[in-house]
Amino acid sequence: MISYNKLWKKLIDLGMKKKDLKDITGIGSTTMSKLNNNEPVSMDVMLKICIALNCNIGDVMDVVL
Numbered sequence: 001m002i003s004y005n006k007l008w009k010k011l012i013d014l015g016m017k018k019k020d021l022k023d024i025t026g027i028g029s030t031t032m033s034k035l036n037n038n039e040p041v042s043m044d045v046m047l048k049i050c051i052a053l054n055c056n057i058g059d060v061m062d063v064v065l
Contacts, residue, residue: 004035007060010053024052 011021022032025048034041046057053060 001064002038002040003062003064004038004060006058006062007035007049010055010060014053021049021052025049 008018011018018032018036021027022029025045027045027048031041031045046061049060050057
C-alpha cells in the first residue's frame with residue numbers, strides 16, 4: 001500500500017492547496033483522485049510533483065508494508 005500523507009503535509013507546510021498542486025504540475029483530475037485515495041500513480045506524475053515542490057520522492061510518499 002502507498003501513503004501520500006507526506007505530500008498533503010508538505011502542501012500544508014508550503015501554504016498550498018491540492019488545486020494548486022494540480023495546476024502547477026498539470027496532472028489531471030483522475031490522477032488527483034488516485035492520490036487522494038492512496039492509489040499508485042506513474043513515476044512521471046511523481047517526478048512532476050517532486051520537481052514542482054523541489055523535493056525527493058521520499059518526502060511525498062511512503063510504501064506501507
